[in-house]
Amino acid sequence: MKFAVFGAGGVGGYLGARLAAAGHEVHLVARGEHLAALQSDGMHVESVLGDATVDLPATDDPADIGPCDCVLFCVKAYDTRDAAADLSPLLGEHTAVVSFQNGVDNERWLADSIGEGHVVGGVAYIFSTIKEPGVVEHTGGPARFIVGELDGRRTDRIEALADALSESEGIDAVLADDIHVELWRKFTFICAQAGMTATTRLPIGGIRETDVSWGMYRRIMEEVSAVARAEGVELSEVTVDEWLDFARDLDPEMYSSLYYDLTHDNRMELDALHGSVVRHATDAGVDVPMNQAVHALLRPWADRNA
Known part of the structure; x- marks a missing residue:
């Protein structure tokens, strides 16, 4: 298959390298110093599942690549609309554009720009970044x-994509029965992990050790789950308990990308996380006071960093 990775960062770069090592044609879309390094030295992946080095064509102009079977769309959520406007050179009649991003709105934003027929939902569970x-x-x-x-x-294209991912070393691929359930399931967790580590400026260990903070962590997830169900998403009743069990076993020093961006003066994905929860909750008539609190506390910092 011919792939374009639009946003070859921690998630996109990892996927691109693994797919290329499995024999697929992979093109990278990146920018800045990262692009210059990809063009001069190739892509290097340092992974707990095995390292990889691949020399792949990289560009900042999708027109250099042409139509693909699949585009892995891995930009930050706040760049979705602008980046979607640049996708047209990569699109053939049946091209799948797979969003591997944080949040539950990206697929709709993509569909508004390129048409729903091109859009495929995706969920990534991986801790990776540009070192x-x-x-x-x-x-x-x-x-x-x-x-x-x-x-x-x-469809034929989604089965071909799942097969390509499954056949690549270092990737555990799953073909979802209902991708909307999977999107909201992950969203439930990342809103709690991101919101609490960013507002407290503490890792998960400090939150777990403080009863009222651990209680808020749970309430954030309960609120997000309630919004999902109000919108007709059949999220399991045990979702919150499953994520709490998972969070109890996390490295006590683990933060979140939202915390990292906050403390490094980077643009933040607050609108795609708690801002999105508040918008969806308003439309669905659901009360989400914990998510509103996180959004209010981080709003000045998100505006400043923007």
Whole structure:
């Protein structure tokens, strides 16, 4: 298959390298110093599941690549609309554009720009980041990638994509029965992990040790789950308990990308996380006071960093 990775950072770079090592044609879209390093030295992946080095074509102009079978769309959520406007050179009649991003709105934003027929939902469970230009570091997580058509159909293209991912070393691929459930399931967890580590400026260990903070962590997830169900998403009743069990076993020093961006003066994905919860909750008539509190506390910092 011919792939384009639009946003070859921690998630996209990892996927691109693994797919290329499995024999697929992979093109990278990146920018800045990271792009320069990819063009001069190739992509290096340092992973707990095995390192990899691949020399792949990299560009900042999708027109250099042309139509693909699949585009892995891995930009930050706040860049979705602008980046979607640049996708047209990569699109053939049946091209799948798979969003591997934080949040539950990206697929709709993509569909508004390129048409729903091109959009595929995706969920990534991996801890990876750009260690330095040209180097992606995968430090943990199951490297599980869940994909699914928005309407739940088992199309030829989604099965081909799932097969390509499954056949690649270092990737655990899952074909979802209902990708909307999977999107909201992850969203439930990341809103709690991101919101609490960013507002307290503490890692998960400090939150677990403080009863009222651990209680808020749970309430954030309960609120997000309630919004999902109000919108008709069939999220399991045990979702919150499952994520709490997972969070209890996390490295006590683990933070979140929202915390990292806050403390490094980077643009933040607050609108795609707690801002999105508040918007969806308003439309659904659900009370979400914990998520509103996180959004209010971080709003000035998100505005400043923007």
